[in-house]
Amino acid sequence: MNEPTNKTARVGPERLSRFFNHVTPLRDKEPRGAKANPRSVVPRRPPVCAPQSRARRCLRSNTRPTRLRIPLMLAATSTPSRSMLRAPTLRALLRRPAAPAASTPAYRAFGNVGRACQSPRGSRFACAASEGGRSVTTVDPNAKKARKQMIDLQPPKGTRDFPPEEMRVRNWLFGHFRDVARSFGFDEFDAPVLESEELYVRKAGEEITQQLYNFVDKGDRRVALRPELTPSFARLILQQGKSLALPAKWFAIGQCWRYERMTRGRRREHYQWNMDIVGVEGVEAEAELLAAITTFFKRLGITSNDVGIKVSSRKVLQAVLERFGVPPENFAPVCVVVDKIEKLPREKIVEELASLGVESSAIDGILSAMELKTVEDLETLLGADADAVRDLRTLFSYAEAYGYADWLVFDASVVRGLSYYTGVVFEGFDRAGELRAICGGGRYDKLLGALGGEDRPMVGFGFGDAVIMELVNDKGLLPESLKNGSVDDLVYPMSESLRAPAMAIANRLRASGRSVDLVLESGKKPKWAFKHAERSGAERVVLLGEKEWETGNVRVKNLATREETDVKPEDLC
Numbered sequence: 001m002n003e004p005t006n007k008t009a010r011v012g013p014e015r016l017s018r019f020f021n022h023v024t025p026l027r028d029k030e031p032r033g034a035k036a037n038p039r040s041v042v043p044r045r046p047p048v049c050a051p052q053s054r055a056r057r058c059l060r061s062n063t064r065p066t067r068l069r070i071p072l073m074l075a076a077t078s079t080p081s082r083s084m085l086r087a088p089t090l091r092a093l094l095r096r097p098a099a100p101a102a103s104t105p106a107y108r109a110f111g112n113v114g115r116a117c118q119s120p121r122g123s124r125f126a127c128a129a130s131e132g133g134r135s136v137t138t139v140d141p142n143a144k145k146a147r148k149q150m151i152d153l154q155p156p157k158g159t160r161d162f163p164p165e166e167m168r169v170r171n172w173l174f175g176h177f178r179d180v181a182r183s184f185g186f187d188e189f190d191a192p193v194l195e196s197e198e199l200y201v202r203k204a205g206e207e208i209t210q211q212l213y214n215f216v217d218k219g220d221r222r223v224a225l226r227p228e229l230t231p232s233f234a235r236l237i238l239q240q241g242k243s244l245a246l247p248a249k250w251f252a253i254g255q256c257w258r259y260e261r262m263t264r265g266r267r268r269e270h271y272q273w274n275m276d277i278v279g280v281e282g283v284e285a286e287a288e289l290l291a292a293i294t295t296f297f298k299r300l301g302i303t304s305n306d307v308g309i310k311v312s313s314r315k316v317l318q319a320v321l322e323r324f325g326v327p328p329e330n331f332a333p334v335c336v337v338v339d340k341i342e343k344l345p346r347e348k349i350v351e352e353l354a355s356l357g358v359e360s361s362a363i364d365g366i367l368s369a370m371e372l373k374t375v376e377d378l379e380t381l382l383g384a385d386a387d388a389v390r391d392l393r394t395l396f397s398y399a400e401a402y403g404y405a406d407w408l409v410f411d412a413s414v415v416r417g418l419s420y421y422t423g424v425v426f427e428g429f430d431r432a433g434e435l436r437a438i439c440g441g442g443r444y445d446k447l448l449g450a451l452g453g454e455d456r457p458m459v460g461f462g463f464g465d466a467v468i469m470e471l472v473n474d475k476g477l478l479p480e481s482l483k484n485g486s487v488d489d490l491v492y493p494m495s496e497s498l499r500a501p502a503m504a505i506a507n508r509l510r511a512s513g514r515s516v517d518l519v520l521e522s523g524k525k526p527k528w529a530f531k532h533a534e535r536s537g538a539e540r541v542v543l544l545g546e547k548e549w550e551t552g553n554v555r556v557k558n559l560a561t562r563e564e565t566d567v568k569p570e571d572l573c
Contacts, residue, residue, distance in 0.1 A: 157262075157268070158259075158262055158267050158268025158269055159267070159268065159269040160267065160269065164485070165482075165483070168482045168485070168486075169469070169478065169482055170271075170465070172479070172482055173465060173468070173469065173472075174253055174271075174273075174465075176296060176299050176300065177251075177253050177273040177296070177463070178251075178253070179299070180292055180295050180296045180299065181251035181273075181275055181292065183295070184249070184275075184288065184291075184292050184295075185249055186249045186250060186251040186275055187249065187250055187251070188250070188251055188252060188253075189233070189236065189250045189251070189252050190252055190254060191226075191229070191232035191233070191235070191236060191252070191254070192226075192232075193225055193226055193254070193255055193257075194223050194224070194225060194226075195223065195224060195225075195226050195231070195232060195235075196221070196222070196223060196224075197209065197212065197214050197222040197223055197224040198222070199231045199232075199235060199451070200212060200224060200226075200227065200231055202450055202451055202452075203230075203231050203234075203420060203447065203450060203451070204420075208227070209224075210259075211227060211258050211259055211260050212224040212225070212227060212257075212258075212259065213225040213257045213258075213259055225256075225257035226254070226256055226257065227256055227257060227258040228256055228258075228272060228462060229252050229254050229256065229272055229274040229462065230274065230276070230444070230447070230460060230462065231451075232254075233250065233252070233274065233276055233460070234447050234448055234451055234458075235451065237278055237448065237453075237456070237458075238448060238451060238452075238453040244278070246278060246279030246456075247277060247278060247279035247280050247285075248277070248278040248279060249275075249276075249277050249278075250275075250276055250278075251273070251274060251275045251276070252273075252274050253271060253272070253273050253274075254271065254272055254274075255269065255270075255271055256269070256270055256271070256272050257269050258270075263436065264435065264436070264470060265435055265436050265464075265466045265467035265470045266436060266466065266467075267466055270464050270465060270466050271464070271465040272462050272463065272464050272465070273462070273463040273464075273465070274460060274461065274462050274463070275289055275292055275460060275461060276458065276459070276460030276461075277289065277458070277459050277460065278456055278457070278458050279456060279457060280457055280459070281457045282394075283391050283394050283395045283398065283423075283424055284398065285443075285457075285459045286395055286423075286424045286426070286442070286443065286459055287395055287398035287399065287402065289441065289459065289460065289461055290309065290395075290399065290402075290404065290407075290408070290426065291402045291404060293309065293428065293439060293461065293463070294309075294402075294404040294407050296463075297407075300468075300472060300477055301475070301477045302471065302472075302475065302477070304404075304406045304407045305431065306430065306431060306432075306471070306475065307407070307428055307429065307430055307431065307438065307471070308407060308408070308409045308428070308429055308431055309407050309408050309409065309426050309427065309428050309429075310409050310410075310411040310414045310426060310427045310428075310429060311392065311395065311396075311408050311409065311410055311411070311414070311424065311425075311426045312392075312410065312411055312412050312413070312414040312415065312424075312425055312426075313387075313388040313391055313392060313423055313424050313425065314335070314415060314416075314421050314422055314423060314424075314425060314442070314443075315386070315387050315388035315391065315423060316369070316378065316382070316388045316412050316415075317331075317334065317335060317338060317366075317369075317370075317412075317415050318331060318388075319382050319386055319387075319388060320365065320366055320369045320381075320382075321334060321362075321366070323365070324359075324361070324362035324365050324366065325362065326358055326362055326366075330356055330357065330358065333356050334353065334356060334358070334366070335415045335416075335421075337349060337352045337353055337356070338366070338370060338413060338415050339415050339416060340352075341367075341370060341413045342413070346367070349367070350363055350367075353366070369381060369412060370412050370413040371412070371413070372410075372412040373409075373410060373411060373412075374410055375389065375392050375393060375396065375410050378392070378410070378412060391423065391424055392410065392424070395408075395424060396408065396410075414426065414427055416440060416442055420444045420446060420447045420450060421442045421443065421444050422443050422444060422445045422446055423442065423443030423445065423459075424442055424443050424459075425440075425441070425442030425443070426440065426441060426442060426461070427439070427440040428440065428463075430471055434474075435467055435470055435471060436467060437467070438463070438464075438467045438468055438471065439461055439462065439463040439464070439467075439468075440461060440462060441459070441460050441461025441462060442459065442461075443457075443458070443459040444458050444459070444460070445457050445458060481537065484534065484535055484536065484537035485517075485535065485536040485537040485538075486515070486537045487515050487516070487517045487533075487536040487537055487538045487539075488509075488514040488515045488516065488538065488539050488540070489506075489509055489514055489515070489516045489517070489538060489539065489540050489541075489542055489572075490516075490517045490518075490519070490529065490532065490533040490536060490538040490540070490541045490542065491505055491506045491509070491516055491517070491518045491519065491542045491544070492519045492524070492526075492529040492541060492542065492543050492544065493519065493544045494526070494543060494544060494545045494546070495544075495545075495546055496522055497546075498544040498545075498546070498549060499522075501544060501549065501569075502518060502519075502544050503518065504569075505542065505544070505554065505569050505572065506518040508569070508570075508572070508573065509542075509572060509573060512573040514573070517532075517533075517536050517538065519532070526543070529541065529543075530557075530559075533559060534559065538559060539558070539559060539560065540556055540557065540558055540559065541556070541557045541559065542554055542555075542556055542572065543555040543556075543557065548566055551566075552568060552569075553566040553567060553568060553569075554566070554567055554568075554569055554572070555567075556572070
């Protein structure tokens with residue numbers, strides 16, 4: 001506030017009290033009968049005047065109490081002078097408080113008033129502004145817009161939306177998954193996305209909880225969104241018990257969740273294609289699954305020059321550890337470390353193996369064995385009678401019979417980090433080395449026992465949707481037809497009077513098994529109808545015109561050949 005410098009004015013206690021009670025009434029601040037202190041008056045909330053209020057009726061803004069200090073000379077005087085009453089600041093306060101500039105001390109006292117005017121809540125009130133000593137009221141033009149704030153339009157990090165164009169691609173991919181699995185005689189199953197957390201802890205240990213979307217439900221049960229399909233499959237097999245006819249060949253395409261660092265081809269939410277066989281002890285089961293994988297690649301146009309499949313066996317590492325005297329209880333942790341060979345430098349691998357108590361001589365022997373790239377070299381190391389050598393030689397001979405031997409590559413370092421694998425393991429990889437593993441699987445004969453059931457021979461693989469789509473896009477293998485819809489016919493009535501006959505024709509075509517997009521809007525031009533038909537991927541446009549309909553016909557245009565013919569409605573099917 002500006003204080004008078006030359007003239008003094010005497011303001012009586014009654015006038016001063018009326019002045020401050022006008023700025024902010026003190027009835028709700030002071031008890032009844034109490035006298036206001038003229039030296040320091042605390043207005044509870046600075047008033048904000050509505051534009052309709054010409055009679056000094058003020059609405060109170062939602063601000064914290066602010067102390068308003070009055071010059072002592074005012075308190076010492078009895079009556080105000082005319083010059084003081086004409087002073088801009090005091091006069092403005094007597095008439096109507098204005099929103100001060102941000103740089104002034106008054107802004108610090110009443111700053112919340114300005115902020116209230118800018119907020120959705122404060123925008124209901126008019127905002128006062130000072131203009132040359134006069135009080136002018138304005139209304140925030142964006143007040144209504146501010147109340148409607150847009151929500152975040154992006155899905156949670158690591159998840160995806162599937163609008164129609166993306167859904168067509170997903171259905172195309174899933175269609176190939178299903179067709180391949182069914183061509184190999186597999187039955188489809190599914191399980192809840194929400195499972196007991198214990199199912200995954202029993203399978204992979206407590207450390208798996210760091211990668212789970214897990215929580216306690218309203219029944220005080222610890223549950224988790226499934227990170228993969230294999231545990232759910234194992235639970236269902238145990239549920240079937242002795243009633244399950246063996247061998248059983250099941251497949252599934254399910255949504256999975258894993259909270260982990262995202263890279264190219266790795267998301268926190270993904271879909272996984274699984275194929276599993278129960279009840280076959282020999283590597284014939286592994287050979288069948290590898291045949292299904294390579295068949296899928298071929299259907300998409302991917303060749304063995306693009307993708308390879310690394311093959312090894314857990315029995316290789318097991319035999320190597322036995323040779324160097326590593327205790328059996330260290331087998332699972334060593335597998336986890338060896339699985340990182342291609343991801344970490346050798347020094348880090350040596351450090352982690354040493355932390356497990358593995359001696360330096362054993363570490364050198366393990367790492368040397370993991371560098372083997374042919375079955376012949378493995379045979380030299382372990383001998384021809386070793387279980388791992390026999391299994392791998394048999395598997396490669398079956399690959400020759402199936403015709404996919406050129407897809408397979410022996411790599412002793414492939415052990416798969418999951419602890420439940422017991423025999424042959426494999427991973428699909430792109431030969432350019434730009435992507436993470438495309439798919440992976442192997443034998444896990446002891447998983448049912450870990451879940452409390454009776455062990456059975458089991459083998460399977462998991463195939464994520466994210467990495468394969470990266471490869472498909474890189475190779476340009478996505479069909480052009482997926483860019484548009486897949487409607488058979490577009491039925492277009494050219495006038496309102498022909499709408500009912502158009503509905504009858506569309507219904508007849510749908511009953512015959514054709515997919516039909518019926519134009520529902522009135523007033524659409526033929527040009528729009530043909531463009532819409534192309535976007536929908538329609539084969540034909542069925543036009544109902546007044547002239548053709550009078551003769552009992554409809555006009556049919558083949559969008560591929562651009563030929564137009566008049567056809568009887570009953571002949572459309």
